[in-house]
Amino acid sequence: MKWTEIRICTTHEAVEAISNILYEAGVGGVAIQDPEDIKIQQKEQGSWDYIDENIWEKVDQGVYVIGYFPETIDLLEKINVVKKRIKDISKYGIDLGIGEVTTTEIYEEDWTTSWKQYYKPIKLGENIVIKPTWEKYTSKEGEKIIELDPGMAFGTGTHETTKLCIEFLEKFMKTGSCVLDIGTGSGILGITAAKLGASKVIGVDIDPLAVKVARENVCFNQVENIMEIRQGNLLDVVKEQGDIVVANIIADIIIQLFKDIKKFLKGDGIFIASGIILGRLEDVKEACRKENIKIVSIKVMGEWAALCLTLA
Structure with a gap:
């Protein structure tokens, strides 16, 4: 194609x-x-190069x-x-x-x-390693390996917004949780939730190609019994309520989600919202106030922010 x-x-x-x-x-x-992003990643303690530096000399x-x-x-x-x-x-x-x-x-x-020339194994958070399906990697004790082939869907783990989401998932995930991954892309966040102990994960994306790639990645990681991929716009194809809802999209769509999130998040649930460039952070915080959504934590990396939210 x-x-x-x-x-x-x-x-x-x-x-x-x-x-x-x-x-x-x-x-x-x-x-x-x-x-x-590359400079930030190289400065982080415990990280390793995942992109050939020669490639970036041309950028x-x-x-x-x-x-x-x-x-x-x-x-x-x-x-x-x-x-x-x-x-x-x-x-x-x-x-x-x-x-x-x-x-x-x-x-x-x-x-x-x-x-494939850009994409190498990378460790995120405490114990999550994102590994391309074509790369070899020997896991260390306690690490959870996410096998990923992004295809033409977006979400490889190398961007700050994805890293921030994974850090929040590691902190707040409880065994047996139901997780809604809105705008799932390659499925990376939903698969991470499944590996962290979720009993049910629903990934949603409007793009049919992303849906195809996400389903393939679910199979690569052998979490078909936990994660289901649905095609649709945002929460239109979801009837369930999640213990955690994660959306790594953009500020305007996250603000749009605030209007309906109470229907899809359990009373004591966590909403992880990422993909917010710093210039829009105040807009998102103001939208939280209007919708009576409580900000529990804000993480910033580079030019991007992610919020952990609950129903006030």
Whole structure:
């Protein structure tokens, strides 16, 4: 299958706005590629290199927001609309930076192969190791191994937002919990919950490709009896209540989830909300106040924040 990759070189400040533009144009997910992530990871005690440094020597300074469009009749029109809307961002006082927009045709097989040069085993939190299915790794005592092949779904564990979610899951997961993973992507967070002792996990994603990849990753990790993947928009396909609800998306969608979260979170449950760029943190906190949601803890890593929330 052929896809068109759209890549925007910008600033941290503009990531949220550009991500929204891409989502509204119909991409299945958005990836953030930031050279600063590599520097942060290398400074963390106990971490190891998971990306070939030679690759990053070729990357210009700046943050890249990346999305993938399937080949459709109106593809050119969509891309032109995206370019125009991104150009208009500066009118709202947002620093767009370089603002360069490039597109590349890519086949799914080529994309998956190219990912392998970037993606190596990485330890997150206390005991979670994310391991590509094609890599060898000898586990150490106490470690829980998550086998992952991201395919063209997003969520590899290398981004701060995913790391923050996993740290919260390790802290708050109880054996036998029911977990809802909203915007599951590759399934990484739901699979982590299953490995940490959840008795039931429901992963939801609107993108059919993400659903396919997540189901494959569930099988890789042999948690089919625990984790179910459903295709749908946010919580539309969920009837259950979770002890933990985790959503690693973007600030606007998290704020949207606040309006309905009480239907899907048990009274003493935990809502882990991530994917929040620091420039939108105050907006999310204000939305919590309006919906009478209590902030238990806030974690920050790089330019990103994650919140642990309960029903007040």
